[in-house]
Amino acid sequence: MPDSQMHLAAFITAGPGRPGGWRYPGSVPGWLSARYYQDIARTLEDARFDLAFFADILSVPDRFGGSTDSQLRNGALGSMRIDPLHVLSSMGAVTSHLGLAATVSTTYAQPFTVARSFASLDHLTDGRAAWNVVTSFQESEARNFNLDEQFSRNQRYERADEFLEVAGKLWDSWEDDALVLDTETPLFADPDRVHAINHAGEWFTVQGPLNVPRPPQGYPVVIQAGASTKGKDFAARWSDVIFCSHASLESAKDFYTEIKERATAHGRDPGSIKILPSIAPVVGATHAIAQQTFDALFELVPPLGGLSTLAYHLDVDLSTFPLDERLPDVEVPGVEGHYREVREITERDGLTLRELGKQYGGRAEGGFIGTATEVADGLEHWFTEGACDGFMVQAPYQPGGFEDFTRTVVPELQKRGLFRDEYEGNTLRENLGLPRPEPGEWANRISTQKAVQ
Amino acid sequence: MPDSQMHLAAFITAGPGRPGGWRYPGSVPGWLSARYYQDIARTLEDARFDLAFFADILSVPDRFGGSTDSQLRNGALGSMRIDPLHVLSSMGAVTSHLGLAATVSTTYAQPFTVARSFASLDHLTDGRAAWNVVTSFQESEARNFNLDEQFSRNQRYERADEFLEVAGKLWDSWEDDALVLDTETPLFADPDRVHAINHAGEWFTVQGPLNVPRPPQGYPVVIQAGASTKGKDFAARWSDVIFCSHASLESAKDFYTEIKERATAHGRDPGSIKILPSIAPVVGATHAIAQQTFDALFELVPPLGGLSTLAYHLDVDLSTFPLDERLPDVEVPGVEGHYREVREITERDGLTLRELGKQYGGRAEGGFIGTATEVADGLEHWFTEGACDGFMVQAPYQPGGFEDFTRTVVPELQKRGLFRDEYEGNTLRENLGLPRPEPGEWANRISTQKAVQ
Ligand SMILES: Cc1cc2nc3c(=O)[nH]c(=O)nc-3n(C[C@H](O)[C@H](O)[C@H](O)COP(=O)(O)O)c2cc1C
Ligand SMILES: Cc1cc2nc3c(=O)[nH]c(=O)nc-3n(C[C@H](O)[C@H](O)[C@H](O)COP(=O)(O)O)c2cc1C
DSSP: OOOSOEEEEEESSOOOTTTTGGGSSOOOOTOOOOOHHHHHHHHHHHOOOOOOOOOOSSOOOTTTTSSSSSHHHHTTTTOOOOOOOHHHHHHHHHHHOOOEEEEEESSSSSSHHHHHHHHHHHHEEEEEEEEEEEEEHHHHHHHHTTSSSOOOHHHHHHHHHHHHHHHHHTTTTTTTEEEEETTTTTTHHHGBBBOOEEEESSSEOOOOSSSSOTTSSSSSEEEOOSSSSSHHHHHHHOSSEEEEOOSSSHHHHHHHHHHHHHHHHTTOOGSSSSEEEEEEEEOOSSSSHHHHHHHHHHHHHOOHHHHHHHHHTTTTOOGGSTTTSOOOOOOOOOOHHHHHHHHHHHHHHHHHHHHHHHHHHHHOOOGOEEEEEHHHHHHHHHTTTSOOSSEEEEEEEEEEHHHHHHHHHHHHHHHHHHHHSSSSSSSSSHHOOOOOOOOOOOHHHHHHHHHHH | OOOSSSSEEEEEOOOOOOOTGGSSOOOOTTTTTHHHHHHHHHHHHTTTTTEEEEOOOOOOOOOBBBHHHHHHHHHHHTTTOHHHHHHHHHHHHHOOOOEHHHHHOOOOOOHHHHHHHHHHHHHHSSSSSEEEOOOHHHHHHHHHTTSSSOHHHHHHHHHHHHHHHHHHHTTSOTTOOOOEEEEETEEEEEGGGGGOOOOOOOOOOOOOOOSSSOTTTOOOOOEOOOOOOOHHHHHHHHHHHEEEOSSHHHHHHHHHHHHHHHHEEETOOGGEEEEEEEEOOOOOOHHHHHHHHHHHHHTTTOOOHHHHHHHHHHTTOOGGSOOOOOOOOOOSSSHHHHHHHHHHHOOOTTTTTTHHHHHHHHHOOGEEEEEEHHHHHHHHHHHHHTSSEEEEOOSSTTTHHHHHHHIIIIHHHTTTSOSSSOOOSSHHHHTTTTOOOTTHHHHHHHHHHHHHH
């Protein structure tokens, strides 16, 4: 049964966000300052958001003409990005309920390090940590980690599967009651309840145990945004939350149905996966103000900023195509989901590549532009039509865009009973309505998988 | 010329600290809570401490009888340890001047990841980040990172040298003024001032640039504690701060003289390396109270807790020797500095192995036990005798031990003009009296090295 209320996450960039957004009057260039993120965190928690989410990338992409210039010059999505894990701890220090999600790649990290990092964050924030699992898809990232070229998509997902298997074993390596703290005996931790994991697989050999007790949430919340068939399957197996991007209600509904079916096939309760499409609402006191705000923002998007971001998202060097013609059909090694979206836009609106660059950089994903009532109507429609369990909300410019949304749209959703007035629980899992996993739950999921195959 | 005032750092454990300390009345088992560290951070900043320092380890050591039992049961140093990087961000959120230092291993991490993490922390804290560079020395750590056994010490230090070289190049990959933020042109970052590094070495191939602007401090402060000849040489080349451990004033003086000479040989100003021996002062309102406090703490040290920690520090399975005899001379693959200290204690006090375990766990390093005046006398003596540039202060139990020290000993040092009343600057480098490195400084240091060899 779908939830009766939607979940709201904020998509924040630890760097300039939407191309052009940093040029908008009132945008604050505070991406290097803890205060900036802490102010956003307070705004979101006051509005009862489920979580703050940080995307990530491990390079300045050079997929457009083999150069980082167009990213840097235009302050495009990949131009600058600080480590989201530090940002989360800073935000955690000034909040008590907001979930805290960071992207970490399974391709360029080690399971012991990542399992420990999220377990530590989960303890320090009393159960509010979430991990957006990505497999990475840029050659420029591979080249920052000793490789000439990336592993194939298949290899990356195989590695990711094993990475999560090991992480789960490490989180389970301390039983929930292993930390005894008996000062008399003394018995600090009970050795009979802390176990080596002795994992020896294709990609990783890890003895364990972790040197951190089991996280308050059992496992941190797992988020995923894989868009290929392989990616959707991975997401259906492991994710608590799925983040996606759609150009229309129809494609969102199709995706929603498909993922819930895949989850069922994996023996999981489809209600235990929350699907949150990314939206970029622009809200105004009147419809005209909202539209003019959107137009003013759109005006500021440098076409090559958007285009060089699209180039790295698709992993296609778009500098080789004529700017004033339509993008032809291309082979896309990168994010298939973004390509699907781009094809839909290009055909619907008859865009040249230059226009597409501006559109890709400046589009209001989901098309929610209007008064708070109008935006709430749109969100309600998507939600009740079965296209999603809530939304991943981008701000058209930071931090003001979050203030506008939380001050006007959230109260409207609350009035309609579509969004919480108060947090239901303390941990992120509790607020998402997800059970705390029992030790061994992932191990069981893997062996069920193996039995099914 | 030596500084006229000493520097003070706090050695904090993100887990139970000194063996037995967690059993002491008034010790708070808050190692999993952000509040716990934030309270300590405020205490240290109120007392004008230079920095808070976190040691680290990437396993629960099993060097005593091949088992983690004695560590876990006794709450020994390696029993539990959360990720210090998250702890630092949490502490940074409630302070404005305190330096923040975490240990990260060059053996089990990648330079892009680590350079980015510390650059991000340095930005978020306005120039307060420090990195304790370690090469790791436990087989149990290697076994958590896909290896059956460790690289040799030589290999580890070679890797560490190249790791720091790459990190320096990444921190320099954005020139200091590369972030322009001109919203009109637009010019977010100037592509002519952001450079690929194209490093291709023995251990690492890294294209760069980093996706984070140059840190406020140029490079974060580098701390090191290598104790072998190789380690001391590494420290003399790279370190801003050296952390060491000595059983006597004499050995501290010898070490101090040697390191400053090595630094000079590397073409560095010896004053640009601050040497901080680790001390564990126990202070009381009267000498008798301090002594009784020490005795009560010592009483609580489980011998096998200390001994299993010594086993992993030396990397020698001490479970194979009779507990009631003296430790014979052994080959020490682990920390030579700790072995030197232990030999000194064993011979001086004629200790059996069991007694040594208790002593190693519970010793008051430096022997500073007494009233605030007495402890200040001792610290003044070491400082004016040329044994150190300040101290790395451990608390006999946390957090109370830090409160005792800052409330009583610090004011005494301030009265004597031996410690600051106010922070001299904003960044950690400023407070340590270290210049901000120019871009390319490390690269120059390396080529000078190569010329010298
Ligand atoms: C909406 C959305 C957001 C994404 N965010 C990130 C991200 O922050 N970092 C990243 O490396 N990949 C990100 N990805 C990429 C996916 O994690 C995945 O690697 C990519 O879709 C390629 O996987 P696929 O082979 O399943 O298409 C995102 C993908 C989508 C659709
Ligand atoms: C006082 C002191 C503190 C140390 N702290 C750590 C630590 O937190 N983590 C770690 O892995 N190694 C630590 N070490 C070990 C050193 O970094 C170094 O790896 C060890 O001394 C072996 O290097 P060596 O070959 O130069 O002796 C410490 C050593 C000393 C002397």
